[in-house]
Amino acid sequence: MPIINKKAMKDKYRDIKKIFKQNWKLFKTNKLGMIGLIIIFTFVMMAILAPVLTDRHPVRWTAPNEDMFDAEQMWTQENWVFNAPDVIYGEPSFREDSFYMVGSRHGESSLYLIRPEKERSPDIMGELRLTGQGTSGPTHFPTVDDSLQAWQERVYVGTDQGILHRASYSLAARTLTQDWRFNLANNLGTNASIEHAPIVAENVEDSSLTIIVATRNSIHGISDGRTADSEPELLWSTNFEGTVLNQPDLFKRSRAADLQDTQTIAITTEGGDVALLDHSDGSILWQFNMEETALDRSVSLTRPVIPLAMKKGETALQTFYTSGNDGRVYILPNNSTFTADDIDFNNIAFVEEGAQLTVPEVLDDGSGIYVVSNVQNLGTIHYLTTDELTVGPEDRVSSWNYPLRGPVSGKPIFYREFVYVATDHGHISSFQPTRRDEQQLWAAEVTGQPKAIQVIHHRLVQDALRPVLMITHHEDAGGGVEGWEALGEFLAPLSPGVHTSGTRYLLGTDNEGRDIFSNLVYGARIALIIGFAAAFFAVIIGTAIGVAAGYLGGIVDIVLMRLSDVFLCMPGLALMIVLIAILGANVMNIVIVIAILGWPGIARVIRSQTLSLVQRPFVDSARVTGASNARIMFRHIAPNVMPLSLLYMTFQVTGAILAEASLSFLGLGDPMVTSWGQMLYNLTRGSGHTFTAWWWFLPPGLSITILVMGFFFIARAFDEIINPRLRERK
């Protein structure tokens, strides 16, 4: 006898087709059933066609920033001004919520660690007396101390007597202590005054540190170990003819020969010298003088800056920027074989003839720079994209500029899509690079003379650190550090419709700018997958146990039914919560847990159905022909209880969808996928919009309700087909 009997298969197929046709005829007459079918069909199509319906990824896509928040309301002045020292030297070194600062009071210079407090005097977390007068700001460097095995912050600061101080701030003990002082004057005499904030280079091989210090005419490398008691040692000194003008900048670059990353120091000196130094021995990699170039122009250059992406060791951006008092931005290639002869004068961007330029601010991704030109005590801010920077020298390349209300000596800063610039007269303006309509977004006046602005993160509000704009005032204007807090509200969640950028949001967005419609469409997938999968497994388990209990009877029946009793009267959701919390929240575990808790109801119904089937003659005749128990259960009884199982599967789907929604709502959903319950979890978990964002609140809940309702309607229709008694007598 062949294993596959073709005729039997054909008969079976015809039977199934006939049964289906008959039942479909019955089903069609049921109005609610048809509505249910249409609902489910709609959601299934939504789930399948999700990528066609929306091209916005439910999690990764977010609304453009200009829709998300309004720069005009972004910053509000807060009344905390820190004025404790008479003078503040250089720029403070900002940490996440506080800053290191060098200041002097009554002629004594000190290093301070200060945390600004709103509306009361700032918290001085540490204070350390310095030897000599302060000249510039401190530099801090977080590190793990090898001897203490704890996080520490190293702070380096130099004075006019040529003494480099190292202090440590212990994050655990919250104390600022002095470690050592290193006297450069022993080697250099009176020219030892440390003019600029030191920089810290980390050696790749042994992760020891080299502190790079600039005195008037030379650059020094001082080694420092990782432990608290490590002794400093002067490694090298490199002398220059002119005065070193700026704080050196440090960046990684690839050596052309072996492609290995090395750290390079870039400096500029009086008279237009630009030099690159190797950080390990101070050897000059290349040096050239602007006056000797083809341009034959006397120029002094600002501090060189490197795109942030470069500093992280990426080699894609092999350029750095410096600007001169000739109104040009110089884009210098960063490789060791470069000589002055190779300078490509197509790479010199002409900004404004004869203008004194500020240090350029480079966007994080290197896609453009901001620079301010000063002509006759009036600054103008320019934005140049990388493409525009490489246009010929005599073309006016800055396509975007905006006149400011005074001269600017500090540099503009870029923070979260916005650039801020402060004039020396205390006028702060904010601009957005993506908006090219030359609009000033926001402006404010501060009293005093800002010399630098920075952004730090201050207060924890709704899971996010609020940024604070820190303004350091010039000592001539009384010094002090002033904080402006970002109190302006984010505009998201966005209501449905078209917003500033011209983007249309069918159902608006959530508070992180994610598209509600996309989330809704993709959420249908998870609801259906978990609903069907969990119901399927629950029905398989329930049917197997029900048939076994009903057919085998005896002790098996008693044990299985007692067990189902226990499961039935257990608080299911509570158990699910506990199980998911322990097992971990992912789709697989959610399906398993829902299935494990869903089988008992089905098992009971299937058992009673089996009990009545066992009495039927066909079971007896199967037994007489010598069929095994397993065969009778699977071949004779199971097919007959299948319609009932199917009915209960429909009910089970509703339960599974609701259970998954509840788990997700409680924050126990799979974080890797987007579901309707999670949308509501995000809404209620401190978004602050629970009672306002109806477009965020209604759609997921309505979707759950309508989908579950569809299954209930279908289940009712099935019920009436399977139990003809329920059909209405006409």
Next chain:
Amino acid sequence: MKLSKFIIGRTIQVFITLLIILTLLFLIFRLMPGDPTSHVIDPGMSPEARESLMELYGLDRPLYAQYGLYMRNMLTGRFGTSFRTQNPVFMDLRPRIMPTLLLFGTSMIIVYILGILLGMFMAWNRGSKLEMGGIVGSLTFRSMPYFWFGLLMLFAFAGELEWFPTGGMKTAGVDMPAHKEALDILYHMTLPLITMVIVGIGGIALLMRQSMLDTLGEDYIVTARAKGLPENKIMIHHAARNALLPIVTSIAISIAFIFAGGVITEIVFSWPGLGSLLITRTLAQDYPVVEGAFFIIAILVLVMNAVSDVFYAFLDPRVKL
């Protein structure tokens, strides 16, 4: 009397079920992947305190000994010490029991009374538009997740209209006389109660309708009609009374359902009950409290089940074996 024997039998059954639930809990918490001690002993503890707790729970002993110790501790109410509050777990649990009983008990009574009435009218008006409306309405509300309907209530009556408070059980920080306090609690309970009733009522109403339709086909209804009894009397005395019996047996399943809804309703309305405790502590990984809260909830469900069974035996003379 036979009833007393039935009650004793049922009590033993409750106890056995409880033992099974405890065993499951034990297995869940001890046999899960990862370090089993991390579910029992606070990870932030000093080694000495850890050691002594290891000894107390017998975590250094074989599994069956742990099981015995665990059973003894749970049955005598020694659930351990909370990781979060450092209190004995029962101290955290005790103030939570009454609010849960109050909310769940009240809502259950209302759900059953209204559900039975609604089901009765649906069955009696079979085939009418009224019945169809009742069915669709019941199914719609049953399809709503408890938490979303609760949020909807909050959205409308606490957010927009500001008629009701957004959560809690009492107005905080106010001392008031007993009768005023009762009113205050009632005021806070209104929205959670409405939520649990509206979402929970559909299932009972549909069940009652079904059961009522079954009895309406019985011969004694035809007889009553033939006798010329008034319709109201037939509906209430003949049909509804007999239709009630299957409803009472269904209580077992629906209690668990209502409790599941209640747990999440408590979270939405910040109701200081066992359900919200269970969820917040689960998310905070305070496992001793989770175990304790789960155990108490299970006891409540089981006892309510048993009471409904006894009640059923009392109602139906056929059950008195």
